[in-house]
Amino acid sequence: MKKIKARDFIYVASYIVVFIVSLFIGRLWFSPFGMNGINKIIFIDVRLPRAIIVSLAGASLGLAGIAFQNLFRNYLAGPGILGVTSGSAFGAVFAILIFQFNPYLIQSSSFIFGIIAVVLAYKLGSLIGKGLLSLILAGMVVSAIFGGFIGLAKYLADPYNKLPTIVFWLLGSFSGIRWIDVEVSFLPMVIGIVGLISMRWVFNILSLGDEEATALGINAKRWRIAAIILATLCSSAATSVGGMIAWIGLVSPHIARLMTGVDNKKLVPMTAIVGAFLLLVCDTVARSLTASEIPLSIVTDFVGAPILFIILVKRRKMYYVKD
Amino acid sequence: MLRIENIHFSYGKDEVLKSVTLSLNASMNCLLGPNGSGKSTLLKIITGILPPRCGTIRTEKVDILNLSPRERSKMISYVPQEFSINFPYKVSDVVLMGRNPYINLLEGPKTDDEKIVLHYLRLLNIENLKDKPFTHLSGGQKRMVLIARGLAQEGKIMLFDEPTMSLDFKNQLLVLTVIEKISKKFNKCVLLSLHDPNLALLFCDELFLLKGGKIIREGIPNKTITEESMMELYNLKTLLVSTSNERSFVVPKKDFLNTLFLGEKDDFRKNRKKDTSAPERRS
Numbered sequence: 013m014k015k016i017k018a019r020d021f022i023y024v025a026s027y028i029v030v031f032i033v034s035l036f037i038g039r040l041w042f043s044p045f046g047m048n049g050i051n052k053i054i055f056i057d058v059r060l061p062r063a064i065i066v067s068l069a070g071a072s073l074g075l076a077g078i079a080f081q082n083l084f085r086n087y088l089a090g091p092g093i094l095g096v097t098s099g100s101a102f103g104a105v106f107a108i109l110i111f112q113f114n115p116y117l118i119q120s121s122s123f124i125f126g127i128i129a130v131v132l133a134y135k136l137g138s139l140i141g142k143g144l145l146s147l148i149l150a151g152m153v154v155s156a157i158f159g160g161f162i163g164l165a166k167y168l169a170d171p172y173n174k175l176p177t178i179v180f181w182l183l184g185s186f187s188g189i190r191w192i193d194v195e196v197s198f199l200p201m202v203i204g205i206v207g208l209i210s211m212r213w214v215f216n217i218l219s220l221g222d223e224e225a226t227a228l229g230i231n232a233k234r235w236r237i238a239a240i241i242l243a244t245l246c247s248s249a250a251t252s253v254g255g256m257i258a259w260i261g262l263v264s265p266h267i268a269r270l271m272t273g274v275d276n277k278k279l280v281p282m283t284a285i286v287g288a289f290l291l292l293v294c295d296t297v298a299r300s301l302t303a304s305e306i307p308l309s310i311v312t313d314f315v316g317a318p319i320l321f322i323i324l325v326k327r328r329k330m331y332y333v334k335d
Numbered sequence: 336m337l338r339i340e341n342i343h344f345s346y347g348k349d350e351v352l353k354s355v356t357l358s359l360n361a362s363m364n365c366l367l368g369p370n371g372s373g374k375s376t377l378l379k380i381i382t383g384i385l386p387p388r389c390g391t392i393r394t395e396k397v398d399i400l401n402l403s404p405r406e407r408s409k410m411i412s413y414v415p416q417e418f419s420i421n422f423p424y425k426v427s428d429v430v431l432m433g434r435n436p437y438i439n440l441l442e443g444p445k446t447d448d449e450k451i452v453l454h455y456l457r458l459l460n461i462e463n464l465k466d467k468p469f470t471h472l473s474g475g476q477k478r479m480v481l482i483a484r485g486l487a488q489e490g491k492i493m494l495f496d497e498p499t500m501s502l503d504f505k506n507q508l509l510v511l512t513v514i515e516k517i518s519k520k521f522n523k524c525v526l527l528s529l530h531d532p533n534l535a536l537l538f539c540d541e542l543f544l545l546k547g548g549k550i551i552r553e554g555i556p557n558k559t560i561t562e563e564s565m566m567e568l569y570n571l572k573t574l575l576v577s578t579s580n581e582r583s584f585v586v587p588k589k590d591f592l593n594t595l596f597l598g599e600k601d602d603f604r605k606n607r608k609k610d611t612s613a614p615e616r617r618s
Contacts, residue, residue, distance in 0.1 A: 085419075085421040085422070086421070210441050211441075212443070213438065213440060213441070213442075213443035213444070214440050216424075216428070216432055217432060217435055219420075219421070219422055220419055220420060220432070221419045222384075223379070223384045223415065223419070224413075224415060224419055226382070226383055226384045226404055227382045227383070227384060227408060227411075227412075227413035227415070228408055228432060228433065228435040228436065228488070229404045229405040229406075229407065229408025229409065229435055229436040230404060230405070230435065230440070231404050273425070274422040274423055274424055275424060275425070275428050277443050
């Protein structure tokens with residue numbers, strides 16, 4: 013027990029190191045010693061809020077991923093499985109298209125539509141049937157519908173003024189985050205993260221399926237809804253502030269499994285740390301590599317997909333081949 | 336120990352259980368019946384996985400149907416027919432999940448729970464499997480682990496849905512011997528469903544024959560399993576054979592099987608003769 017704690021400490025510590033180091037890296041590199049006026053402003057008003065929001069978003073996406081992987085008992089479930097990502101994306105695109113550019117409005121609209129998408133998936137799913145499969149199918153339908161609306165919005169958008177904003181947002185980015193942007197997404201992300209981490213034991217039971225979970229004495233339906241609400245809350249908040257971010261929600265649980273195994277007691281908190289770590293690294297790369305910022309999803313695509321592939325090859329026996 | 340009265344259940348329009356009434360008094364109680372007779376449904380209703388349309392389930396003191404899932408799971412352990420575990424949890428983690436009714440859901444299990452898990456793994460002689468991933472075990476081993484999980488739940492009533500399913504001949508006997516021993520040693524009330532009347536004859540104290548959602552006969556196995564009752568339950572002609580130690584076994588009549596399943600008896604025989612003679616000619 014104590015040995016495990018020492019190892020966990022190393023993971024947390026390495027995240028903290030990345031967090032601190034990322035504050036001094038960027039287009040402007042500076043040392044923690046002898047910060048002058050402008051460096052201090054960049055440090056406190058630009059990089060600090062951004063690092064905090066990025067970490068929370070990474071943890072949120074990772075946790076939403078692990079929550080859905082457990083609920084649907086499938087390794088390939090991600091945060092977007094019930095349509096939350098496409099819903100959020102549509103909300104943001106809609107706000108960009110209709111209103112004057114206003115980050116606050118974009119975030120709120122994105123957040124609300126993310127939740128609407130999941131509620132819709134839930135309602136449509138109940139028309140198909142009772143099981144989890146109908147929920148996944150309904151999620152696909154909802155994603156497709158919102159995807160269609162996003163395409164329509166891009167087609168209709170003013171190509172000089174609004175289209176670049178939409179495209180940039182759809183590729184994900186945390187650029188321009190200030191303390192004031194923290195307001196919309198901070199609370200839902202923290203609630204989601206704390207809630208999902210405290211459900212870590214329940215995820216073990218839920219991952220057995222509704223029947224066995226009931227036999228082991230939990231109200232499976234109620235806990236499942238709680239998990240969906242929390243995951244939706246934090247992943248739509250993360251999407252609303254950072255745009256569409258690919259791969260983090262799917263890959264973080266897989267990386268965390270390498271470190272802790274599949275027991276959710278340890279896996280869930282570790283997924284949060286890995287998600288935060290990974291997104292922070294990707295975001296730091298995205299904003300430091302070139303003179304103008306690279307959209308975040310380009311970096312997460314190039315980082316996430318190979319990592320997943322390596323893990324799948326390395327662990328194929330453990331997860332997939334039952335011989 | 337457990338009194339189940341007038342249980343009705345239907346999936347949509349299909350009435351699966353029609354006024355099922357039974358009392359579990361012995362330690363090894365068995366449900367025997369053809370596929371789709373409602374065995375699994377009945378076990379799920381007792382567990383609380385499915386709600387009955389009407390009826391009561393109670394012990395001397397408590398009305399089971401009014402209990403919360405948590406309280407209910409402290410009284411009733413359920414060992415499912417299929418293995419629904421998709422993730423490679425360690426065996427000890429799987430058994431630990433059986434402690435769930437006693438665990439604070441937000442805090443997780445305590446070291447005491449882990450000790451209890453170890454105790455039951457030892458009891459079933461599967462301590463060596465403790466760190467193995469569940470998904471990589473053989474069918475027989477998986478069944479033993481789920482039995483250990485049921486024991487860790489420490490319910491007085493234990494339900495087993497076809498515990499012999501997809502096990503080889505020896506493992507079927509192993510699992511049933513273990514279940515029988517548990518029921519006697521810890522004074523548990525076991526209700527299990529089986530497909531093989533001979534296993535029921537070997538291991539059970541009290542038998543309930545279920546057909547079309549109704550209990551058609553009940554009693555001690557030797558009295559309940561007769562040539563007539565097998566006809567009634569499965570529409571099969573059988574022979575009851577007694578061995579020297581006063582046990583009896585059901586043997587199906589081969590001729591009857593041929594007529595029943597293949598229709599034209601004589602044609603089939605001719606064909607079979609041809610088949611067997613073919614290799615001889617070649618040699």
